[in-house]
Amino acid sequence: MVMLEQVVEHRLEGESFFDLCRRTWDRRVLVSQTAGARICRLSCSPRELPEIWQWLTRDLDFSFATLVVDEIADGRWSFSYLFYRESSPWVYLEFPLEAPHAVVPSVVGLHKGPAADWHEREVEDLFGVTFEAHPRLGEFILHEDWPEGANPMRRSFDARHPPVHRDPDPSWQPPTVVEAAGAFAMPIGPVFSDFAESAHFLLETVGEDVIRTIPRLFYKYRGVEKIAERQPVDRALLLAERFSGTSAFAHGLAFCQVVENISGVEVPPRARALRSLFAELERLRHHTAVVTGICNSTALAIATSQAALIEEELLRLTCEAAGHRYLFGLVRPGGLYRDLSVQMQERLEKALDGIAARLDQLHASLRYSSSFLDRLEEVGIISTERARSYGLVGPIARASGVPSDLRKLFPYAAYESVDFEVPTAEEGDGYARLRVFFFEAQQSVSTIQAILSALPPGAISTAGFTVRPGAALGAIEAPQGAAFHWLRIGDDGMVARYRITSPAFTNWHGFHLAAENFAFQDFPIILASFGVSNAECDR
Amino acid sequence: MANWVLQGLRTGIKTSTYPNRPDSSPGISPGRPSSAELGSRAEVEDLVQRCPTGAILAQNGGVAVEHGRCVHCMRCSQTNEGAAASWDQNYEWAADAPDIPAAVSRLNRTFGRSLHIRFVDAGACSACISEARQLNNPYYNMHRLGFFMTPTPRNADVLLVSGPMSDAMRLPLRKTYDAMPEPKRVLAIGACAISGGVFGPSFAAAGGVSEALPVDVVVPGCPPPPLAILHGLLVLVGRKPPAKLVSLPSDKVMGQS
Numbered sequence: 001m002v003m004l005e006q007v008v009e010h011r012l013e014g015e016s017f018f019d020l021c022r023r024t025w026d027r028r029v030l031v032s033q034t035a036g037a038r039i040c041r042l043s044c045s046p047r048e049l050p051e052i053w054q055w056l057t058r059d060l061d062f063s064f065a066t067l068v069v070d071e072i073a074d075g076r077w078s079f080s081y082l083f084y085r086e087s088s089p090w091v092y093l094e095f096p097l098e099a100p101h102a103v104v105p106s107v108v109g110l111h112k113g114p115a116a117d118w119h120e121r122e123v124e125d126l127f128g129v130t131f132e133a134h135p136r137l138g139e140f141i142l143h144e145d146w147p148e149g150a151n152p153m154r155r156s157f158d159a160r161h162p163p164v165h166r167d168p169d170p171s172w173q174p175p176t177v178v179e180a181a182g183a184f185a186m187p188i189g190p191v192f193s194d195f196a197e198s199a200h201f202l203l204e205t206v207g208e209d210v211i212r213t214i215p216r217l218f219y220k221y222r223g224v225e226k227i228a229e230r231q232p233v234d235r236a237l238l239l240a241e242r243f244s245g246t247s248a249f250a251h252g253l254a255f256c257q258v259v260e261n262i263s264g265v266e267v268p269p270r271a272r273a274l275r276s277l278f279a280e281l282e283r284l285r286h287h288t289a290v291v292t293g294i295c296n297s298t299a300l301a302i303a304t305s306q307a308a309l310i311e312e313e314l315l316r317l318t319c320e321a322a323g324h325r326y327l328f329g330l331v332r333p334g335g336l337y338r339d340l341s342v343q344m345q346e347r348l349e350k351a352l353d354g355i356a357a358r359l360d361q362l363h364a365s366l367r368y369s370s371s372f373l374d375r376l377e378e379v380g381i382i383s384t385e386r387a388r389s390y391g392l393v394g395p396i397a398r399a400s401g402v403p404s405d406l407r408k409l410f411p412y413a414a415y416e417s418v419d420f421e422v423p424t425a426e427e428g429d430g431y432a433r434l435r436v437f438f439f440e441a442q443q444s445v446s447t448i449q450a451i452l453s454a455l456p457p458g459a460i461s462t463a464g465f466t467v468r469p470g471a472a473l474g475a476i477e478a479p480q481g482a483a484f485h486w487l488r489i490g491d492d493g494m495v496a497r498y499r500i501t502s503p504a505f506t507n508w509h510g511f512h513l514a515a516e517n518f519a520f521q522d523f524p525i526i527l528a529s530f531g532v533s534n535a536e537c538d539r
Numbered sequence: 540m541a542n543w544v545l546q547g548l549r550t551g552i553k554t555s556t557y558p559n560r561p562d563s564s565p566g567i568s569p570g571r572p573s574s575a576e577l578g579s580r581a582e583v584e585d586l587v588q589r590c591p592t593g594a595i596l597a598q599n600g601g602v603a604v605e606h607g608r609c610v611h612c613m614r615c616s617q618t619n620e621g622a623a624a625s626w627d628q629n630y631e632w633a634a635d636a637p638d639i640p641a642a643v644s645r646l647n648r649t650f651g652r653s654l655h656i657r658f659v660d661a662g663a664c665s666a667c668i669s670e671a672r673q674l675n676n677p678y679y680n681m682h683r684l685g686f687f688m689t690p691t692p693r694n695a696d697v698l699l700v701s702g703p704m705s706d707a708m709r710l711p712l713r714k715t716y717d718a719m720p721e722p723k724r725v726l727a728i729g730a731c732a733i734s735g736g737v738f739g740p741s742f743a744a745a746g747g748v749s750e751a752l753p754v755d756v757v758v759p760g761c762p763p764p765p766l767a768i769l770h771g772l773l774v775l776v777g778r779k780p781p782a783k784l785v786s787l788p789s790d791k792v793m794g795q796s
Contacts, residue, residue: 143707152742159742162706190711191659194688195672198660198708219707220662223743235591238612238737245666245762289669302543308676309553315673316566324569325764326666329613337617365542535665538705 017089024055033089040089046104049081052093056083058111062091063404064391065475066484066501067119069127071155075099077127081116082473082484086409090473097129106134115391118509119501126153136175141218141538144168152226159226178204178211186210190219193524197534203523210523213515217508220538228498233259233333233467236495240485241328244502244536246289249282249327250478251500251536254485257412258474259333262489265465269414269456271335276414277451278336279476282327284444285314286479287395287437288359290531294434295366297528298375306362310355317351320344335461349452356445363438376430380514380526383428390510393503394481396530399436400428406477420447430529437531467493478503480532504536553677557766558684558773568764572615573627574786576601582622589614589621592730592737601788606632606759607733630764633771634784636727636754644755644775646724650696651776652685657695657719661712662705662744666762667729671699673765686772692718697775700748701762703731703739709751716752726771728758733784736761757784 018040021031029052030043044052056062062083070078081093097104106120107113108131120131121140128151131137142152145165151157176185189200198219204212224243228236240255241248253275260267267275292307319325321344330337340348366372382392387400397404405422407415423439425432471488481503490496507530515526555562572595583597594608595615602624615624635641646654660668674681675688689695692715704712716725727748730736740746748754758771773779783790 157742160740162742190708191657191692191715193690194675195658195668196660197665197668198662198711219711220660220702220705221707221743222662222703222705222738223741224738226743227738227741238591238610242610242664242666242737242761245664246669248664248666300543302547305677306546306550308673309550309678312673312676312678316564319566319569323613323616324611325566326669326762328611328666328761329616337613361546365546369543533665534660535663538662 025052038089039092041092041094043094046079046095046097049093049095050105050107050110053081053107053113054110056091056093061085062088064112064115065090065473065482066486066499067116067123068486068497068499069123069129069153070488070497071127071153072096074155077102077129079104082486084409084475102129104129104131106131108134112389112391114389114509115506118505125151127151128154141221143218144172152223157226159223159229174202174216175214176202176204177214178206180206182206183211185214188523199534201523203520205520208519210518210520211516213512213523215508215511217534218538220534222539224539225498225500228495230494230496232494233489236498237332240500241331243500243539244504244533245326245328246286246533247282247478247480247536249278249331250476251483251485251502252327252331253279253413254474254476254478254483255487256331256333257476258472258485258487259467259489261472261474262470262487263333263465263468265334265462267335267462268459270339270458271460273414273451273455274336274340274460275331276418277340277448278322278327278330279413280444280447280451281314281318281321283479284355284441284448285311285318287441287444288314290437290528291362291434291441293528293531294376294430294437294525295372297524298372300369300372303362303366303369303372306358310358310362313351313355317348321348332461333467334463334465335459337461339460340455345452345455349449352445352448356442359438359441359445366434373431375522375525376434376529378427379430379518379522380433380529381427381429382510382513384426386513387428387510390513391506392481392510393506394477394479395436395440396433396507396510396532397481398422398424399432401426404482406475406482410475412476414451418447418450420450430525433529433531469493471497478536480504480507480536482506500539502536502539504532504534505539507532508534508537550677554680554683555678555766557769558779562766567766568628568630569611569613570626570628571606571609571611571632571760572604572624574601574603574788574790575625576788585621586615586624595624599788603785603787605785606634607730607757607784609759609761610730610736611761630766631770631779631782632760632763632767633756633758633774633779634781635774636749636757637784639753639755641781644724645777646696646722646775648777651778654686654697654772654776655689655695656686656697656699656772657689657692657715658699658701659708659712659715661700661702661708661732661748662738663702663729663731667701667731670762670765671701671728671768674768679765679769681769681772684769684773692716693720695719696723697772698723698725698752699768700725700727700752701729701732702748703735704745704748704751706743706745709745712748713751724755724775725752726756726758726775727754728760728763728768728771730759730761733757733759756781759784
């Protein structure tokens with residue numbers, strides 16, 4: 001915190017962030033600025049990574065966004081660690097790496113280091129780069145029957161067919177943590193419940209209570225980042241929209257914003273306003289679906305039905321307004337494919353009034369259902385400190401008292417011109433998450449109403465522009481939280497590298513924090529109160 | 540508690556009229572492109588060229604649609620981009636899987652009003668799952684038709700599968716199928732489960748569920764709306780006739796039955 005005050009002081013004295021970086025890392029790190037001073041690049045050697053990481057995350061309170069590994073040529077990589085903070089340039093910490101010395105120091109043990117845990121594990125799995133001193137590497141995205149040494153994100157990997165799998169080792173045991181007399185691990189999944197997404201959980205228990213939960217994900221890994229390579233932008237957009245169908249518009253928008261950023265395209269004001277409108281419509285539907293899931297997990301049948309009715313009506317309303325129930329095929333680089341007619345604007349305004357009132361009523365009824373509250377309160381708690389350390393994002397972080405929201409930090413689309421609140425709660429339990437989902441849904445309604453009341457006229461798309469080569473980052477607030485899409489377009493105009501860091505990936509990493517020391521019957525409730533999509537995480 | 544009961548009663552009956560009568564509520568289906576005879580050669584070529592997945596084909600001077608490949612990118616419906624495909628607002632999309640005779644794929648009428656379904660997510664984007672989940676909401680309420688979800692494959696008659704079959708789900712899917720008692724049927728929902736969609740075939744996903752399981756009935760769509768999935772279940776038990784998986788220019792546009 002001392003250093004933080006120092007920075008503010010320096011700024012008052014006229015020292016920019018760049019000057020601070022230059023002065024601090026004189027001669028050890030090359031500091032440069034790009035993108036109109038919005039990005040500060042620190043080029044260093046891998047050895048200096050831990051020290052600079054510590055400086056950024058602990059002393060300056062930067063948040064880690066994502067790790068982008070790009071294979072420039074066979075066996076030659078560029079590593080970029082991306083950081084952000086309120087009213088400050090982005091920091092890109094970069095270094096090159098060459099095989100066969102492909103070893104990078106792990107940052108997992110450092111301040112906010114857990115935020116990079118899964119990034120390092122993913123890179124180890126998919127690129128075959130080792131992270132020194134990481135406590136658990138291997139068998140993460142690729143499961144145990146995947147052959148050793150087949151790293152899908154390497155250029156030399158043939159992405160058309162799966163490699164020949166090895167026979168699972170009969171002595172293979174799932175990794176467990178709890179060591180106590182009578183302790184055993186209860187497996188759940190990957191096929192479980194009625195309509196659950198595929199995932200596997202090991203509940204470690206000594207009897208009645210579950211001590212620890214070990215999720216095993218990536219059953220749905222479809223290699224989206226790999227199969228997007230060498231595709232034209234228009235085709236890669238289909239993947240961006242479809243890897244996570246319940247937040248399709250948000251991710252499609254992030255992808256389009258990157259393409260626009262790289263190609264230097266201005267999006268017309270009307271398209272920007274409509275993008276925010278549809279993004280909020282998606283958030284509203286998403287949050288209603290999470291509320292339905294929470295009600296269902298506590299077996300409160302009438303509340304489930306009431307929430308499900310609202311959810312279905314929102315799907316229908318979305319279909320009427322955008323032509324598709326999940327907003328597929330709407331966003332495009334340069335703007336949108338479809339406009340919103342005057343009749344539809346009126347219809348939306350009226351329908352949303354009714355939906356807001358019913359959500360309010362549902363929330364009020366739930367607040368007075370003690371049997372329901374008993375199941376949610378003090379269940380699945382994530383403390384503020386842990387949420388910060390793991391870099392959790394979105395409604396889950398906000399329910400634990402971390403008020404970060406990319407719509408406020410780096411306003412995109414029309415968020416700069418609309419007024420909205422970012423609701424938070426302090427307790428970090430299931431009930432806090434439910435309240436945040438409800439309040440955010442209400443904020444989405446009022447945001448849509450505000451946009452509708454001042455919808456600018458004009459075109460909905462910038463016609464005919466050529467896609468230029470280059471690389472950029474797109475950061476948006478998806479329904480589940482911060483999503484970072486990093487895209488490099490090659491000289492041939494095709495996608496050369498596409499890196500998606502989804503909020504589900506970030507938040508699933510923190511799921512085990514909420515699933516510690518609880519009674520068996522609370523598991524579905526903790527799961528539902530997270531409301532995190534596996535498709536979005538697994539990609 | 541009384542408050543909840545009152546709320547439930549006040550809501551009234553919301554259930555769809557389908558399958559007894561067609562449901563034409565707005566927003567229940569995004570519709571889909573359909574085959575057409577009309578159009579100049581240039582228009583046909585334009586449509587074929589704009590379709591990124593090869594679902595729209597030129598045939599006999601018109602356009603044919605291979606519905607199993609259509610991912611609802613909506614490019615062919617954009618009038619400001621060129622010719623627009625003719626659009627079918629229907630939702631009865633379920634069709635017999637290719638090469639499976641209807642006589643084999645149907646469950647007999649014993650199952651007509653008591654059908655137990657096990658769902659498996661084989662790498663779906665979760666839109667399909669969301670649509671399948673809606674079948675339990677009061678609008679669609681599939682229980683009224685005698686269709687039930689079951690948490691165990693041992694009690695299941697139908698395996699409902701979505702997703703292109705990701706590599707890691709191949710084995711769990713197979714094990715689930717093997718655990719089901721005979722007679723059993725497989726219903727594949729969504730473009731991914733039929734053709735691999737935008738994902739497969741690749742190193743991480745197959746080109747559809749039929750690569751590992753004998754699929755009986757398919758429901759195209761990206762995602763198929765709830766009533767289309769319901770239609771698929773009704774087709775499986777012989778309560779509704781199937782639609783075609785490929786519509787040709789010579790076909791009449793299918794009306795709602």
